Amino acid sequence: MSEFDLNAPITEWELDEWSVDARAELTTALIEAGIIHKWEETLLLAASSVENEVEEILDDLENDEQDEGGESADSKVLTQLSSLAQRISQNPSDTNSIQTLERILEEIEGASAPGDLSDSAWRQIKDLANQIDDALGAGEQTDESTAMDLAGRLFAILRSHI
Structure with a gap:
């Protein structure tokens, strides 16, 4: 070598x-x-x-x-995340959207990529969704501007996969 x-x-x-x-x-x-x-x-x-x-x-x-034991995420989760990302990019303070995001993140934690989605794209999608959750107050402070930017990026990525 x-x-x-x-x-x-x-x-x-x-x-x-x-x-x-x-x-x-x-x-x-x-x-x-x-x-x-x-x-x-x-x-x-x-x-x-x-x-x-x-x-x-x-x-x-x-x-x-x-x-060896992981279950793949339901393919409809991509559509749900896409719709959610679009809503958050327009209104990051919507508590219903924040709660839905938290529910989806719990649902997909540890799940493998749905359908034909590559694992690297799935990691990127999950990472962006977690960053949005963090920006919207998973910690003490909310950063709506960052959440809107991240949600726009997530929507753009998801748009090419659904």
């Missing part, structure tokens, strides 16, 4: 939520695929030219893990 070229464009994946065993399994899969990579603690580095291959390996490993 050749050296890791730090001068080439690099893509990073923060995998701090992955267990040591899961990261070891990923390392084995990357080596078997001939993908040159480097770890900096829980941060995986690889050439941007192999980003798609790394994403496929990540998706495969996550699918294997979820097949």
Whole structure:
């Protein structure tokens, strides 16, 4: 295997939520695929030219893990989140929307991607939904401007998947 070229464009994946065993399994899969990579603690580095291959390996490993006991989210959740994101982007102080978001987040926690949605897109959707929830007062302060921006981004992503 050749050296890791730090001068080439690099893509990073923060995998701090992955267990040591899961990261070891990923390392084995990357080596078997001939993908040159480097770890900096829980941060995986690889050439941007192999980003798609790394994403496929990540998706495969996550699918294997979820097949062992995770349940996939109902595909209608994408439509619900899309409608909800649109409402929040227009009126972030609507308590009904906030409560609906919290209910959906509980429902999809730990669930795998619905339908044909890629795991990376599902992670992004769940992450944005959680950020909206945080901005709308999961903590002490609400940040409606940030929530509106995040909701607009979530709506744009979901629009391409429903």
